[in-house]
Amino acid sequence: MTIVNTVNVDQKLGIDKFHVDEGNAHIVLKKDKIDMQEYQKLMIACPAGLYKIDENGNPQFDYAGCLECGTCRVLCGKTILEKWEFPQGTMGIEFRFG
Amino acid sequence: MSDDRFDAIIVGGGIAGTVTAYLLAKEGLEVMLVERGNYAGSKNVTGGRIYSHSLEKIMPGFAQEAPVERKITREKISLMTEESNVTVEFSSTRLGEQGSDSYSVLRGVFDQWLASKAEDAGVQMVTGIRVDDLIVREGKVCGVIAGEDELEANVTILADGVNSLLAQKLGYRGELAPHQVAVGVKEIIELSAEVIDNRFNCREGEGTSWLFAGIPSAGKVGGGFLYTNKTSISLGVVSTLSELIKANKTLPQMLEDFKSHPSIEPLLKGGKMMEYSGHLVPEGGFHMVPKIIGDGVLVVGDAAGFCINLGYAVRGMDFAVGSAECAAKAVLKANKAQDFSAGFLQCYQSFLDESFVMKDLKHYRNFPHFLEETPRIFNGYPGMAADIMTDLFVVTGNPPQPMMKMMMKHVKNMGMLNIAKDGWKGVRSL
Structure with missing residues (x-):
């Protein structure tokens, strides 16, 4: 199944206020081969569109634009995620409107 | 009791946590509230609107002072297909009467005000600190752990939101199930107050709540929403996770398509996107409420799953306030008796x-189960409504059909029995 996604979410995230905890990822994918069926769930459901694939079809994930909703943990916490926690205090997304 | 021990520690500066803290401090208890964001509300998102009845009881007339956006006096519900939109609208001054009024709010703003009320009442607010774990001794929760620091309290209130990792750590519940939660994605789109008044036919300070079923969530369980704020519009899409993952487009794409729908696009014209947000909504209702009482601990608000989505109304914040009030009553009673055991705190359940x-x-x-079991609401009826309206209003010059025959054609397509069954089941579950 092809999944439609032409929207540029990164541009939208660029408007948000983040305090990115550089070098201290609060979400980490498992190191071993990723089950792409599981990964596809996150490609569809992550509101920040952080679960991408590169030109070779490999998973490409960056925690920097995370909105801390928990969707990926609920869907794939037991399958392809190594770690999911909230960012350290003061770090991460800061909603001005919410 | 040692000097550095609090009567109560509350984890989370959302509405449930802040109101609990406020009520306890007002009665003279030593209360600390720990929030991981830089200010209360900085991690919180609503659709959304707050029904005022429960907070009104605690802070009468709060809406006069609080930074609410608009009083909702116009309710709209739509069935939306790719090219059409069928809407039912209800506007009434009855919607705005004090005590049964509701307001659009922005949590980044509203929660800060609520937190200032709690601070004025004597709550010690600590922001920018993430609670990592709980101090548990012989099964009794004795406080919180944040990094190297440990803080002790007679009772700890978990108000850490829908994800409540702390309730999970205590074993009060397992991981959330995909059918119990929906993910919402929302944009704040800035427009002048005057433009909003005009486009939504609103009097000054009044506003619209608008919910959509059908194409916004790509025909999956969920929908679109629009709320008017003072000088912005909250526009978003919500979808239940177990269904969302079967969709043929991404959630951000659904929102993008919703924005460009012919019924929506003109309303947003000239607007500037100010924020993009996402959040989980507990939608499992009664059946997802986990264990919420233990030795030295209570769970409130979203963390306890206190939320209802009825399709035509979504309620969470008034439950947050209501559960906070019950928790505060229980803690005050326990404090009087100096008994914070699970057995004594069971009065929280009675108050609830x-x-x-x-x-x-x-x-x-x-x-919630009815919605899950009735996909026609999301992928059938919007199309049927649009087809009937199309036959009614689109004049092609072709010979007309008797109205009854025309209507019956669409009803038969859906199946008369299906419609009767869904209607019966739906009404029975409400």
Whole structure:
């Protein structure tokens, strides 16, 4: 199944206020081969569109634009995620409107 | 009791946590509230609107002072297909009467105000600190752990939101199930107050709540929403996770398509996107409420799953306030008796059972299941409504058909029995 996604979410995230905890990822994918069926769930459901694939079809994930909703943990916490926690205090997304 | 021990520590500066803290401090208890964001509300998102009845009881006339956006006096519900939109609209001054009024709010703003009220009442607010774990001794929760620091309290209130990792750590519940939660994605789109008044036919300070079923969530369980704020519009899409993952487009794409729908695009024209947000919504209702009482600990608000989505109304914040009030009553009683055991704190459950929180959750307990079991609401009826309206209003010059025959054609397509069954089941679950 092809999944439609032409929207540029990164541009939208660029408007948000983040305090990115550089070098201290609060979400980490498992190191071993990723089950792409599981990964596809996150490609569809992550509101920040952080679960991408590169030109070779490999998973490409960056925690920097995370909105801390928990969707990926609920869907794939037991399958392809190594770690999911909230960012350290003061770090991460800061909603001005919410 | 040692000097550095609090009567109560509350984890989370959302509405449930802040109101609990406020009520306890007002009665003279030593209360600390720990929030991981830089300010209360900085991690919080609503659709959304707050129904005022429960906070009104605690802070009468709060809406006069609080930074609410607009009083909602116009309710709209739509069935939306790719090219059409069929809407039912209800506007009434009855919607705005004090005590049964509701307001659009922005949590980044509203929660800060609520937190300032709690601070004025004597709550010690600590922001920018993430609670990592709880101090548990012989099964009793004795406080919180944040990094190297440990803080002790007679009772700890978990108000850490829908994800409540702390309730999970205590084993009060497992991981959330994909059918119990929906993910919402939202944009704040800035427009002048005057433009909003004009486009939504609103009087100054009044506003619209608008919910959509059908194409916004790509025909999956969920929908679109639009709320007018003072000088912005909250526009978003919500979808239940178990269904969302079967969709043929991404959630951000659904929102993008919703924005460019011919019924929506003109309303947003000239608007500037100010924020993009996402959040989980507990939608399992009564059946997802986990264990909420233990030795030295209570769970409130979203962390306890106190939320209802009825399709035409979404309620969470009034339950947050209601559960906070029950928790505060229980803690005050426990404090008087100096007994913070699970057995004594069971009075929290009794207060909840007597309050609208449990009464409403129980009343609507079968509704989440009904939505899940009735995909036609999301992928059938919007199309049927649009087809009937198309036949009524689109004049092609072709010979007309008797109205009854025309209507019956669309009804038969859906199946008369299906419609009767869905209607019966839906009404029975409400």
